[in-house]
Amino acid sequence: MLNPPRTVVHRGAGLYALERALQRRGFAYVAGADEAGRGACAGPLVVAAVILPAGRRGEIDGLTDSKLLTPAVRERIYQSVIERAAAYSVVVTPPGEIDSRGLHVCNLAGMRRALAQLAQRPDYVLTDGFPVDGLEVPGLAVWKGDQVAACVAAASVVAKVTRDRIMVELDETWPEYGFAVHKGYVTSDHSAALRRHGPCRVHRFSYTNVAAVADVVGQRSTVGVASGVTAPGTVVVGDNVGMEGGVR
Secondary structure, three states, rough: OOOOOOOOOHHHHHHOOHHHHHOOOOOOOOOEEEEEOOOOOOEEEEEEEEOOOOOHHOOOOOOOOOOHHOHHHHHHHHHHHHHHHOOEEEEEOOOOHHHHHOHHHHHHHHHHHHOOOOOOOEEEEEOOOOOOOOOOOOEEEOOOOHHHHHHHHHHHHHHHEEEHHHHHHHHHHHHHHOOHHHOOOOOOHHHHHHHHHOOOOOOOOOOOHHHHHHHHHHOOOOOOOOOOOOOOOOOOOOOEEEEEEEEE
């Protein structure tokens, strides 16, 4: 029996071309997974998984990589994704777990959980940048997937908006750091606040810039870092569980 010809999808074919090609091959439900917060030194890591419906209902005006969108546009697209998605889920990993397990391990675990929690089991999985094993369905890691595949772009928007909302809430408890503005990423203002106040319990103490400031202010002996000293108490952003999800 002859093998079917390979499907070739050119990067310039449009955001929906890859999913449509997979659906033509019989993979009806294509899930995309992406995260927000990898580069932050405070706050959680948030992973989202999204399955968009086939056809025009799955086409969302303006959808692209969340980092390329303004906050207002992200909010609009987020709402459209939530309303139209065949299924979606979100997993939040608190900073203490990132310190104890490592960022990449938490990222992979978060993607597995988010995909497993989808109310509709995917037939195929697309991830942004690196492969995720142990999914029990075929998958493909796509370089800059949030700019190439619609379901990955949708997941990036859901993850980003969810995490931004969490950081705004954390700003109410720790306003001195400006979390509502920089969302926990390393900026000059955030670095200055760290030097002035020392880190709080939603900072990632295994990160070099945070650990260095903790040493200066004498916090390292009481807060968990990668070297294994005692971890801080439960972080208010919650455990590594699904934060929200749905099926339509």
